[in-house]
Every structure is written in C-alpha cells, then in structure tokens.
Amino acid sequence: MKIRVFAQFLVFVLLMASVSRPAFAESPQPNQHPIAPDDKSSQCESLAAVTPGDTVTDDVSDVSAAHIDITEINTSLSGETLTVVFHLRDLPESLAFDRTGLAKDTIEYRWEVAIDVDSDRETGDRGFEYLLSAYHITDLSEGRNELTAPIGEFVEASTWEVHPMSFSSIEDASVEISTEADTITLTGQIPGITSESRLTFETFDAQNGIDHVSCLAPFRTYLGPMQCGSGGVAITPGQTVADESGDAKQGYIDIIEVSSSLSGETLTVVFHLRDVPETLTFNRSGILENLMEYSWEALINVDNDMENGDGGYDYLLSAYHIVRLADKGNNSEVPIEDQAEASIWTMEPGRIMAQEDASLEVSAEADTITLTGTVPGITSESRLSFRTYDYGLAHDSDSVGCLPSMVGDPAPTPCSSVEALAPGDTVTDDVSDVSAAHIDITEINTSLAGETLTVVFHLREVPETLTFDRTGVPDNALEYNWEVAIDVDGSGGYEYTLAARHYVYPDDSGSDRVASIATRGIVQVNTWERRLKSGTLLADASMEVSTQNKTITLSGDIPGITAASRLAFETYDYFDGSDVVGCQTPLRPSRFSNACTPVEGVIVPGETVIAGVSDDLAAHIDITEVSTALAGETLAVIFRLRDLPQSLVFDRTGVDRRVVEYYWKVLIDLDRNPETGTDGFEYALSASHAVQSHSEGSNAAASIGSKLQAGTWKTHGGDGYMQHEEATVVVSADANTITLVGNIPGITPDARLEFETHDVLQGTERIGCLPSSFSGHAE
Structure with missing residues (x-):
C-alpha cells in the first residue's frame, strides 16, 4: 500500500460538481426525514451573529x-x-x-x-x-x-x-x-x-x-399543549393533542390536531390537517425513483422501554407513497387514497420492515387522514408520536409528541430488571439454549485477585478442533468470540472487555482450516478499552482450554476493577448465533479501531491510498485505490475498484426489503475525537442502493449509476445518521471508478477519513489507518 499527496487530480471533478449537481439522494428512512431551513434565513458564517446589546x-x-x-x-x-x-x-x-x-x-x-x-x-x-x-x-x-x-x-x-x-x-x-x-x-x-x-x-x-x-436559521417553535413539558408527559392511545397551525408550508402536511383510539390491539389515528385537497400530485418531476414522496406516520413505543425497537419505537403505522421507476416524473394528480399505501412496520435498530397492511381513509371535506392497523402488544399505556412529511423540493414536515429520552431523561441502566453479576460470583445458564455446543454456556465462575480478573466459561462441549475461516464468513468478520464485558464503576456503561476472538482475515478467508482453539495465533486473547461501539486494544491476556473439563478460561488485568464492578458474558459463532449471561448483551468492538495506533497514520483529505488486490472480495467492492481532494468544504472521493461492470444485479433473492444492498462510503471524523459523533464520525458521504418492497426479489440487472442514490449524512444522537443533503455520484465502468462529491460542514485538511465498500451478499472492505511503513510519508 502506498500513500501520496493528491491535490490537483480532482480539480475537474470539483469544478464540475460546483457547476451542476445531479439530484441523487438516499431514500429517507421513516425515522430520517430531513428538514430544510426557511429560505429567508442566512448563516452566521457570512453575517455577524446578533448578541445582547445589539x-x-x-x-x-x-x-x-x-x-x-x-x-x-x-x-x-x-x-x-x-x-x-x-x-x-x-x-x-x-x-x-x-x-x-x-x-x-x-x-x-x-x-x-x-x-x-x-x-x-x-x-x-x-x-x-x-x-x-x-x-x-x-x-x-x-x-x-x-x-x-x-x-x-x-x-x-x-x-x-x-x-x-x-x-x-x-x-x-x-x-x-x-x-x-x-x-x-x-x-x-x-x-x-x-x-x-x-x-x-x-x-x-x-x-x-x-x-x-437574525443570522441563524429561524427557530420553529411548538408551544402548544402537545409538548412534553418539564415532566416528560407522553401521548398515549385515546388522547387528542393539538399542534400549531402554519408551522408547515403545505396544508396537507400541517398538523392541527391528532386524535387516537384503541380497541384491543387495533389502533386508529386521525390526522386533522390544515387542508387536505381533493387531489394531490404524485411522482413529481425532480423526485427520483425509490424515494418516499409523502408520509403520515404514527410511531408506537409499545412497552415504554427505550432499549427496544429503534430509539424506543417498536412499530410504525403509516400512510406513504414511494416513487416507482415506471412512474417517475409522470406528475399524476389523483386522490390521496388512490395512490398512497398504508402499512404496519416493525422497527429495529437501523432498520424497518413491513409487517402487514393497514387501512387508510381520506376526507378532503373534514381535512382528515385516518389510519387503522393492528399493533402487537399495544396497550393504553403505550406511547405515541406523530409526524408528516413531503419530500418535494423543500422537504416539508411537521411532528407532534415526544418520549422522555427526547427531553433529556437519562437512559435506563442496563441492569434495571436483572440482578448484576460481580467478580467472585458463579452463575448458571440453561443448557441447549443455543444449538452450537462450543458457545452454549452452562456455568460461569469468576474470581478477582487485585485487578486481575479470571473468568471460566463452562460450555456444553469444547471440541478438540473447530473449523476456522469458514466459507461464507465475510472478510474481516468476527467468526468466534468468548468474552466478558466489565462495568468498572457500576455506572451502567461497560468500560473494558476481556475476550478471546477469531476474525477472518482476507488472506485466510474460505480456507476452512481445522485447528484447536488453543493453537497459538488462531484466537486472539486481549483486554480492550471500550469506546462507544468500537474498542481500543489495551493488552494481551491469557487463555486456557480444556476439552476434558469443557472449559475456556480467560485472565486479564482490568484497570480499576473492584468486587463491586458489574459483569456480563457472551459467546458467539458467526453461523450459530450467541449465548448471553448477564444484564446486557455486550457490544463487540469492531476489528477496525476508532483510532489508529501510534505507528500507523490516519488518512486525511488530499491523500491517495493504494490498497492490495484481493481475489476473495467481489471485484466491484475490492478497493485498489482511493483518491481524495478538498476544496473549501467540498470533499471529493474516487473509489478505484478491481473491476466495475457495466451493470449489477439489484434486489436479489434473499435480500429483504429496506436492506442496503450495496454501498460505497467515506466516514468523516472532523475533530479526531472518538467520543463525538457516531463511533467518532460526524458525517458520512455515500452512494447506496436499498431494496424497496415493490422490487424485492426481482433480480433485475441495471447500470450501477441508475440505481445508486448519493447523499451526505450527519450524525444523529450518537447512534446513527440523518440525511444532511444531496451529493453527487459519478460511475465509470471504463475507469473502474465510483466518484462521490459532497459538502461536509466544518471539514478541514486535518479531518480523519475511513472508506468502506459493501455488498450484502459478498462482504465488506474497509480502509481506515495507514500501515506503519507508510505513515507520515508522501510520495
């Protein structure tokens, strides 16, 4: 791998991007609707801020x-x-x-x-x-x-x-x-x-x-009774709540009032809107295929548990319209109920899946849109939030309602419902609650000597050998894991992990080699300092394996651990799932650390990274070179790939709706602070394709550029990203390149970049830190 300074190679790309930018955009997820500022607002970068005394x-x-x-x-x-x-x-x-x-x-x-x-x-x-x-x-x-x-x-x-x-x-x-x-x-x-x-x-x-x-974007206010107020009061089924009139541009988006009722598990929601027209224009010019054009939504937190669902929400009841390729730009003016669909969706972290159809009634005379659907587990104590959305040219939206986490309430502690385990405890687990014997925990013993923690995993079976680097496990994926997560100070967050792990490295992928777990170099045994959802290698640890006693014993030094610290345990097999003992499933650190080691170098704008060719990766995601350039706050990135075909097969059998099937992405860490943003990154610039319900399983071959949607994404709540604005993507099969250009607010030549390509059926490649032999050297 080589690195060289790269400044002039992308000038043409940047100039082209500043002149004309095609309107590509990633499909907004139901929980990711962008809100555009009022056109009249100006920014403080060009106009002095108004301060007291002015x-x-x-x-x-x-x-x-x-x-x-x-x-x-x-x-x-x-x-x-x-x-x-x-x-x-x-x-x-x-x-x-x-x-x-x-x-x-x-x-x-x-x-x-x-x-x-x-x-x-x-x-x-x-x-x-x-x-x-x-x-x-x-x-x-x-x-x-x-x-x-x-x-x-x-x-x-x-x-x-x-x-x-x-x-x-x-x-x-x-x-x-x-x-x-x-x-x-x-x-x-x-x-x-x-x-x-x-x-x-x-x-x-x-x-x-x-x-x-002012020089700031106007603050859109909602002082009506729908606000949660200081006590964090939530909206529950059966309540009626009002909203400010005129806080959305379009009458059919502007919520005046929302009423709801519950019969068993059937929820009915009535949106009272400022104006519901007899007809609405669908598939408007300028809106690309697979984008959600309109939606009226009720989000449901069934169990009042913020740890479940996506941000606490378990289900979504919505009426919506997604622009289909065959209908794009036809500007059809029809009644809303003739074009919109209604569904109940299951919400999980980072994804949403259609569960069943719902019913939709529209009354232009009463200015109402009524949704009715069956929501499993809903009760009169469940919590609701509502929003409406028009993608259009102004991204018009309105919302009503809140949950306690939105008003600053602390997240529940992990052990709120299960007694915490501490060093010195012994705990048993159900036998055969997972199919694979080598990860099926039957008992765990722990002991503490000073700051040295010892954990004995008793398993249903510890075989003489296991098969490593199995066919079908993606490159760089975690294949096996036996770990304990440690909450040193009892604060509810895990600071350290002691783990025995095996990752599939590209050179070994698919080798299906058979070896003992104890074979030197097969399993990495370390302590890790945990940072958000990634980890920093702390020190080597020790492991003993006994096939006779059916145990795997781990020992390592944990800074600050005491007899009052809390522990959680997990075992994992890529194909067979996991077994968990304790009050919270530990988060496994990524193989790609959030910070480069001192002998490595970070990648910054203006550099080019040359990567080795891998025959184990699909050619269209196998990075051979990444070039970058920065002009002001406009970042340009060229992914050069081993081979980029004229077309790919999209919406393949086995890829579920709403799943991102392909992406080429750069992550941007503006401040090199692993505690800010999402896993340390404040923005992402990506081109991707997500499967839509109407095309699921169609196995349609298409040119790559016709299916990709590009955008810049801003970190949201530390757990994910919301769309920031559209970006440009240019695909060249002749040059084997995919070029992304987008505006990244606050980016400087010192920002840290990481690059990732992904095919959901073929694996992932990620380039983060530079190897030590090239760190700090330019060619």
Missing part, C-alpha cells in the same frame, strides 16, 4: 400583517435579565382573538426571541437553550366566540427552557405593549446568558405568516 433592522413590509412586520429590534442585558424591544410597522389598539378557522389550543400570535446561551449549536434544540416569548393560544371552550380586544388583555409572556423536540416553561416574563410607539417589549431571566450569547427573533400570526430576523 440593534438590528429588518425590511419593511416583507410580510403583509403590520403587527408582525419587524422594522427594528433593540436588545439589552443586565446580569441575566434580557430585554428585547420589537419595533413593528403598526401595532393596532386591538386585535381579533380566537378567530374562526383556527383549531383549539393553537398558537395564534407570537413575538419571540430564541437564545443560544453558549454559542454551541449541539446543545439545546438546534443550538437554542431558551425562548423568551409573548403569545396567545386559542381558547375555543364552549360558548367562546371570536372577539376583538386590546393586545395586552390576551397576550401572555414566559421564559421557556428548550429540550430536543420539546419545551418547558420555567417562569413568567414581562411584556409591555405600546401602540403609540408600535413596540412590544419583553423582559425575562435567562440562566447563563452573556454578552456573547446569540439571538434570533421571530413574529408569527397563524393566518398571516412569519417574520424573522
């Missing part, structure tokens, strides 16, 4: 309603007391309140400032920690009619603490209204605010639109 002006008459048309804003700060004066084009003596046509509990008016206290966009919600607002929420109680009254009689003012996806009111604020000066003045206490904090301002009228001022 005065800022705005265009006059950029909105039609004079009472929300900002002309100037003055701000001042005294200690932690913020004062904001909204100068408006005209503030009348009175306004109409609780107007006809608005739903109950809708925010009708709002004059608001959002505060980014610490100038950190990763805290709060989109960077904002507090809101200071004057507002009115409609009161449509029985006998209440529209009325005209002085503004001060119906407007309230509060300071709100912002959580991801929700708010909680922390105290009242003061509001002064001067119709003579055309001003609304807000004053409130903002904990932690300084003269360096960043501000953004917004005014809102449910029937007349929005005006906002």
Whole structure:
C-alpha cells in the first residue's frame, strides 16, 4: 500500500460538481426525514451573529400583517435579565382573538426571541437553550366566540427552557405593549446568558405568516399543549393533542390536531390537517425513483422501554407513497387514497420492515387522514408520536409528541430488571439454549485477585478442533468470540472487555482450516478499552482450554476493577448465533479501531491510498485505490475498484426489503475525537442502493449509476445518521471508478477519513489507518 499527496487530480471533478449537481439522494428512512431551513434565513458564517446589546433592522413590509412586520429590534442585558424591544410597522389598539378557522389550543400570535446561551449549536434544540416569548393560544371552550380586544388583555409572556423536540416553561416574563410607539417589549431571566450569547427573533400570526430576523436559521417553535413539558408527559392511545397551525408550508402536511383510539390491539389515528385537497400530485418531476414522496406516520413505543425497537419505537403505522421507476416524473394528480399505501412496520435498530397492511381513509371535506392497523402488544399505556412529511423540493414536515429520552431523561441502566453479576460470583445458564455446543454456556465462575480478573466459561462441549475461516464468513468478520464485558464503576456503561476472538482475515478467508482453539495465533486473547461501539486494544491476556473439563478460561488485568464492578458474558459463532449471561448483551468492538495506533497514520483529505488486490472480495467492492481532494468544504472521493461492470444485479433473492444492498462510503471524523459523533464520525458521504418492497426479489440487472442514490449524512444522537443533503455520484465502468462529491460542514485538511465498500451478499472492505511503513510519508 502506498500513500501520496493528491491535490490537483480532482480539480475537474470539483469544478464540475460546483457547476451542476445531479439530484441523487438516499431514500429517507421513516425515522430520517430531513428538514430544510426557511429560505429567508442566512448563516452566521457570512453575517455577524446578533448578541445582547445589539440593534438590528429588518425590511419593511416583507410580510403583509403590520403587527408582525419587524422594522427594528433593540436588545439589552443586565446580569441575566434580557430585554428585547420589537419595533413593528403598526401595532393596532386591538386585535381579533380566537378567530374562526383556527383549531383549539393553537398558537395564534407570537413575538419571540430564541437564545443560544453558549454559542454551541449541539446543545439545546438546534443550538437554542431558551425562548423568551409573548403569545396567545386559542381558547375555543364552549360558548367562546371570536372577539376583538386590546393586545395586552390576551397576550401572555414566559421564559421557556428548550429540550430536543420539546419545551418547558420555567417562569413568567414581562411584556409591555405600546401602540403609540408600535413596540412590544419583553423582559425575562435567562440562566447563563452573556454578552456573547446569540439571538434570533421571530413574529408569527397563524393566518398571516412569519417574520424573522437574525443570522441563524429561524427557530420553529411548538408551544402548544402537545409538548412534553418539564415532566416528560407522553401521548398515549385515546388522547387528542393539538399542534400549531402554519408551522408547515403545505396544508396537507400541517398538523392541527391528532386524535387516537384503541380497541384491543387495533389502533386508529386521525390526522386533522390544515387542508387536505381533493387531489394531490404524485411522482413529481425532480423526485427520483425509490424515494418516499409523502408520509403520515404514527410511531408506537409499545412497552415504554427505550432499549427496544429503534430509539424506543417498536412499530410504525403509516400512510406513504414511494416513487416507482415506471412512474417517475409522470406528475399524476389523483386522490390521496388512490395512490398512497398504508402499512404496519416493525422497527429495529437501523432498520424497518413491513409487517402487514393497514387501512387508510381520506376526507378532503373534514381535512382528515385516518389510519387503522393492528399493533402487537399495544396497550393504553403505550406511547405515541406523530409526524408528516413531503419530500418535494423543500422537504416539508411537521411532528407532534415526544418520549422522555427526547427531553433529556437519562437512559435506563442496563441492569434495571436483572440482578448484576460481580467478580467472585458463579452463575448458571440453561443448557441447549443455543444449538452450537462450543458457545452454549452452562456455568460461569469468576474470581478477582487485585485487578486481575479470571473468568471460566463452562460450555456444553469444547471440541478438540473447530473449523476456522469458514466459507461464507465475510472478510474481516468476527467468526468466534468468548468474552466478558466489565462495568468498572457500576455506572451502567461497560468500560473494558476481556475476550478471546477469531476474525477472518482476507488472506485466510474460505480456507476452512481445522485447528484447536488453543493453537497459538488462531484466537486472539486481549483486554480492550471500550469506546462507544468500537474498542481500543489495551493488552494481551491469557487463555486456557480444556476439552476434558469443557472449559475456556480467560485472565486479564482490568484497570480499576473492584468486587463491586458489574459483569456480563457472551459467546458467539458467526453461523450459530450467541449465548448471553448477564444484564446486557455486550457490544463487540469492531476489528477496525476508532483510532489508529501510534505507528500507523490516519488518512486525511488530499491523500491517495493504494490498497492490495484481493481475489476473495467481489471485484466491484475490492478497493485498489482511493483518491481524495478538498476544496473549501467540498470533499471529493474516487473509489478505484478491481473491476466495475457495466451493470449489477439489484434486489436479489434473499435480500429483504429496506436492506442496503450495496454501498460505497467515506466516514468523516472532523475533530479526531472518538467520543463525538457516531463511533467518532460526524458525517458520512455515500452512494447506496436499498431494496424497496415493490422490487424485492426481482433480480433485475441495471447500470450501477441508475440505481445508486448519493447523499451526505450527519450524525444523529450518537447512534446513527440523518440525511444532511444531496451529493453527487459519478460511475465509470471504463475507469473502474465510483466518484462521490459532497459538502461536509466544518471539514478541514486535518479531518480523519475511513472508506468502506459493501455488498450484502459478498462482504465488506474497509480502509481506515495507514500501515506503519507508510505513515507520515508522501510520495
């Protein structure tokens, strides 16, 4: 493998990408809908941030309603007391309140400032920690009619603490209204605010639109009763919840109210929307095949257990439309129920699978979309969240509801329901609960001497030999594993692992060699320091194997371990599954460490890496060279492969719907910090193909470029990625290359890159660190 500086080779590619970029995009998963900022917003990179003490002006008459048309804003700060004066084009003596046509509990008016206290966009919600607002929420109680009254009689003012996806009111604020000066003045206490904090301002009228001022993207607020508030109250079946009108552009996406009911395990959800048209345009020009064009969704946390499902959600009840290749661009205008499908989906970490059909009813007259489906295990205590989505050109969306994890509640500790195991304990396990005897745990003994932990795995059988590097196990995959994970301080997270493992290296793949587990060099025995979902090699450990006693004994030094530490145990066979004893399944570190060793080198933008050819990998995922270039924040990557055919077979038999069948991907670690992002990476740039339900098992040959969808993805919650924006992919079978070009916010020449190719039926190749012989040398 060689590395050389690579700066000018991709200039043409970068220039082409800046001139014209085809609209490729990865299919958004139901839990991965992107939200585009308002077109009027600008970014602080090109416009100075507004801070306390500043005065800022705005265009006059950029909105039609004079009472929300900002002309100037003055701000001042005294200690932690913020004062904001909204100068408006005209503030009348009175306004109409609780107007006809608005739903109950809708925010009708709002004059608001959002505060980014610490100038950190990763805290709060989109960077904002507090809101200071004057507002009115409609009161449509029985006998209440529209009325005209002085503004001060119906407007309230509060300071709100912002959580991801929700708010909680922390105290009242003061509001002064001067119709003579055309001003609304807000004053409130903002904990932690300084003269360096960043501000953004917004005014809102449910029937007349929005005006906002600042260099930050506007903060889209939901102050209605659907918010979880400080107590983390969740929505359960049978409840009705309201949402703000006008917070989505399209009427058929803008949720006004959601009601639900439960009969046995049959859930019915009624979306009340601002406007449901008689017909909707489907398969619109510019939207590629296999993209989800519209959706109306209810997410269900059946058991209130955040460890299950995907982010706690076990099922999805949705009405949706996916653009089919044959229909792409036909712009058919038909009733929603004639084109949309309805299904119940099972949700698992990182994937979603259709379970059964559901029913859909659409009423343009009542402006409702009603979904009904059977949700296994649902009860009146289950928790619900709702969202709507239009991919379109603006990625319009709306959402209602939250779960405790979305408002900052700590995740449950792993041993919340099972007693923890500690060093010195002996524990037994059911016999034959897994089919393979060499991973079937019958008993485990543990002992501790100082910081040396010894674990004896008693197994149903320890054979004289096992077959290693078996045909069908992908390169670099973990084939066998006997391990203990250690929670040193009892905090609920595992800091170390003591394990005996065998990985299939490319040179040995498919050799089916027969050897004893104890044969030197066959099984690696080490302690690992765990980092997120990967690990760093700590030290060698020892192993003893006894076929007579049917035991595998591991011993290793664990820094800081005590008799009060907690343990969990797992055995694993690639073909036969795993056996687990303890309160949580340990996470197995990847063979690819999150950080390169001191004798290796990281790969950074501008470099080219030359890799060896492997006859064991499929040619279209066998990397021979990767070239990279950076222009500003635009990253270009060329995967050169051993052989890239003119076409591949897509949607192959045996690959389930929603599974990513092929991908070529680069992972970007902006700060070289393994504790940030997802496994240390903040962004991914990829071209991929995922199987859709309509094409599953079709085994259709197609040109690679016609099926790939490319995008940049931003880390989300530390456990996965959400689509950030579209990217460019160029496929050349003649040159055996796949080229990706995308914008990566914050990327620098010091960012760390890793590259991966994948065929779900043929395996994976990954290039991360440079070998020691080439580290730090350029050619």
